Amino acid sequence: MYRPRARTSPKAHQTKARTSTPKKEVPTVSAPETQTIEYPIRINRYLSLKNYCTRRKADVLIESGKVFINHKKATLGDKVEASDVVEVNLPRDFAPETRTYYAYNKPVGVVTNLPQAGEKSIINVTKFPKKVFPIGRLDKDSRGLIILTDDGRITDKLLNPKYVHSKEYIVRVHKTIGENFIGRMSSGITLDDGYTTKPCEVEQLDDQHFRIVLTEGKKRQIRRMCLALNYEVMDLMRVRIMNIELGKLREGQYREIKGEDLAELLKSLSMVNPTK
Incomplete structure (x- = not known):
């Protein structure tokens, strides 16, 4: 009877989360892009793909006036173009979302x-x-x-x-x-x-x-x-x-x-x- 040979995976390793120094006026956090972004894109989805947070949490940040597009406060439903500058005013203890x-x-x-x-x-x-x-x-x-x-x-x-x-x-x-x-x-x-x-x-x-x-x-x-x-x-x-x-x-x-x-x-x- 055939018995499949067990295969071993490479040893896993973890890397430390990177942090960046927030700006004085509009603090931002550098977050990795999680997949190719197709523009234009809704601001909450943009933040999710940039791994800031979930879309729901992004909506909360937007409603709280903490998200800026080209230095102007964003509103729910706003769309982002590739040339736009997006800034997020985040708490000091903020950490990007992690997935399992x-x-x-x-x-x-x-x-x-x-x-x-x-x-x-x-x-x-x-x-x-x-x-x-x-x-x-x-x-x-x-x-x-x-x-x-x-x-x-x-x-x-x-x-x-x-x-x-x-x-x-x-x-x-x-x-x-x-x-x-x-x-x-x-x-x-x-x-x-x-x-x-x-x-x-x-x-x-x-x-x-x-x-x-x-x-x-x-x-x-x-x-x-x-x-x-x-x-x-x-x-x-x-x-x-x-x-x-x-x-x-x-x-x-x-x-x-x-x-x-x-x-x-x-x-x-x-x-x-x-x-x-």
Whole structure:
């Protein structure tokens, strides 16, 4: 029986938060840009992407008269152009918002979306130090890696198929893999709804196990691909999302994503580490 080899991640490290000396008239704090900004942009979203605070807290700062655009007090709904100068009058103890990211090994039987009657979600079965939510899905009958976070900004970046992010799975089917199976799976399969999957990387591991790397995420895609070739999936485990690997995490356990792993993940999403 194939047993996936545990992979280790680089050692995590943390960097100290940078601070800047506030100006006398209109104090400002230098905050990192968390993703590419498309102008014009509403001032509260601009502050959020610049990692000052959440949009809601930005609205409070604006209403309090602490936000300036080109040296004039901003109002709710104002938009910022790339050439504008934005200043924020912040308390001395202000610190940019920090976000949290977890890698979690989901057991079979646990759902990633809203649970129906009798079902249990990740949040029901595991207590996390912070309020987080899962990014994406992993069906109830599957197990393995899923990312949870309190950073809603990465959802579209991670899930939108136009960004072509890779996810790796180890799959066991109910019978011996035939000689044409790997070639047909890798070249694309027409599913029951008429959609043809994109070409992907597939490698046979033993008589009944194979590894597959997808860059798209149709509902129950791997199971439907196998079914189209008259194979039934008996076990499906996700072992990697982009550079984040399941590693030695036991089922039901989680670890915080940080240091080099987090920096690489966010860089791949065209973002920067908001904890720096």
